[in-house]
Amino acid sequence: MLMNAGPTNVSPRVMDAINQPLIHFMDPKFLEVLREISAGIRYVFQTRNQYSMALTGSGNCAMEAAICSLLETGHTFLVLVHGFWGERAALIGRKHGYNVVELRVQRPGHLFGFKRIDEAIKAHKPRLMYVCHGDSSVGTLQPLENLANVCHENGCLLLVDAVISLCCAPLNVDQLVIDAVFSGSQKALSVPPGVSFISLSPRAVERMKSRKTEIVSLYLDLILLAKAWCLDSDNHYKYNMYNYKYVYHYTPAVQLMYGLRESLAMVVEEGLQNVIERHQKCSLFVQKEITSLGLQFLVQKPEHRLSALLALWIPDHIDGQKVINDLCNSYGITISGGLGAISHQIWRLGFLGVNANPQNVNTLCKAFSEAINRQKNRE
Ligand SMILES: Cc1ncc(COP(=O)(O)O)c(C=O)c1O
Structure with missing residues (x-):
């Protein structure tokens, strides 16, 4: 995915x-x-x-x-x-x-x-x-x-x-x-x-x-x-x-x-407005889950965030690349690292197009939380 x-x-x-x-x-x-x-x-x-x-x-x-x-x-x-x-x-x-x-x-x-x-x-x-x-x-x-x-x-x-x-x-x-x-x-x-x-x-x-x-x-x-x-x-x-x-x-x-x-x-x-709202609803769900994990968004104000792509700071004590690899190997889920100047400091979660649906974002959030916990426990 x-x-x-x-x-x-x-x-x-x-x-x-x-x-x-x-x-x-x-x-x-x-x-x-x-x-x-x-x-x-x-x-x-x-x-x-x-x-x-x-x-x-x-x-x-x-x-x-x-x-x-x-x-x-x-x-x-x-x-x-x-x-x-x-x-x-x-x-x-x-x-x-x-x-x-x-x-x-x-x-x-x-x-x-x-x-x-x-x-x-x-x-x-x-x-x-x-x-x-x-x-x-x-x-x-x-x-x-x-x-x-x-x-x-x-x-x-x-x-x-x-x-x-x-x-x-x-x-x-x-x-x-x-x-x-x-x-x-x-x-x-x-x-x-x-x-x-x-x-x-x-x-x-x-x-x-x-x-x-x-x-x-x-x-x-x-x-x-x-x-x-x-x-x-x-x-x-x-x-x-x-x-x-x-x-x-x-x-x-x-x-x-x-x-x-x-x-x-x-x-x-589907109607353009409905497509936009589908992305926005998925984003609100993911933002809530991310907040409950105690992670920080790169864009602080929610109203300044792009709905379908959320950038998160990787906490100091976690190896970001290991989480990316774990998600890929254990769940078949690909998320992005960073791009450009802050590339090693962030994760980027996207739920675009067909992936903007409740089931996929739920699977993403569960797997992401488990992968982070596994890394935390290994530190
Ligand atoms: C905002 C933005 N502009 C331009 C591009 C470049 O598009 P492509 O990679 O399809 O050449 C991307 C790709 O991620 C993008 O996100």
């Missing part, structure tokens, strides 16, 4: 969808699959954005595609760093040669207040700002309200990483006026790793189309990807299933797209 930061277990329905016979990606029937995925992406992100599409490549792929499609040489890229994922966005920005400005939280587990962000945008005049809605390396959930306003007033686009927060926390992309938002397959959607997806606002599309320079990557060029998905309004309405002309970008992961379509359909059937 994968009770970690992802990938999570795959739902049987998704597995059945993946097992369908392969069709050619230039077959018009595949365009229909893409259209349904696009509609599903709009639903889970709560947006009307035409440019809503999936990429063959994991969450990092969508992150880099967004950054290099929306920025040009000489532009300033403001990155809010809660933990590992902000550092990753900054690293991508530096590798592409943008002028990266990092804004860091005072301590791991803290959030940014609006005032600090507002001042940084006004001081640095970035063209793009990255913010991680849920940072899985520390378990934070950053509020996004009012950020778009200050970004737009200063000529900046708002890029949101929703890889782990999607379907676990409310995220209304149109209400928040987010310009670019991405997520991945292997978290709350319970699809195997290998695909990610992104949605771009008309403002972001306009920015890409009015670039003075070419996007430096071909594979990650979101204008080319949108062409392959027939998302441009002219193409979108002109071509129907029987007379569309495929625009080749690269060979997509056809089977994973089937899986993604199925998973998005499952969210529609």
Whole structure:
């Protein structure tokens, strides 16, 4: 059982969808699959954005595609760093040669207040700002309200990483006026790793189309990807299933797209709000159990915690890795250690997608408590 930061277990329905016979990606029937995925992406992100599409490549792929499609040489890229994922966005920005400005939280587990962000945008005049809605390396959930306003007033686009927060926390992309938002397959959607997806606002599309320079990557060029998905309004309405002309970008992961379509359909059937509440209820249960074990959360305030991924400090007298190994060997349960600067100091418990159910979280908590007690008794 994968009770970690992802990938999570795959739902049987998704597995059945993946097992369908392969069709050619230039077959018009595949365009229909893409259209349904696009509609599903709009639903889970709560947006009307035409440019809503999936990429063959994991969450990092969508992150880099967004950054290099929306920025040009000489532009300033403001990155809010809660933990590992902000550092990753900054690293991508530096590798592409943008002028990266990092804004860091005072301590791991803290959030940014609006005032600090507002001042940084006004001081640095970035063209793009990255913010991680849920940072899985520390378990934070950053509020996004009012950020778009200050970004737009200063000529900046708002890029949101929703890889782990999607379907676990409310995220209304149109209400928040987010310009670019991405997520991945292997978290709350319970699809195997290998695909990610992104949605771009008309403002972001306009920015890409009015670039003075070419996007430096071909594979990650979101204008080319949108062409392959027939998302441009002219193409979108002109071509129907029987007379569309495929625009080749690269060979997509056809089977994973089937899986993604199925998973998005499952969210529609269950209802986005119900999916979010299922994750939140499981989280409250786990938080209660963890508190009763006397363990400390990395994120102190419950309202600042990401529901489906909880980061816990490993007590001094316990060998964290031994608990991880014990859970794996004795119960077949995988939990995560840390990532980045505090990697040896924390455990991360995840209950994403199909694993967000009372039975699995109960099994996790019992096994976790037993594994900790065994380590305590050995010390
Ligand atoms: C918040 C966040 N952003 C980005 C990523 C990168 O996704 P991937 O590992 O699918 O490339 C992850 C993966 O855990 C993540 O949790």
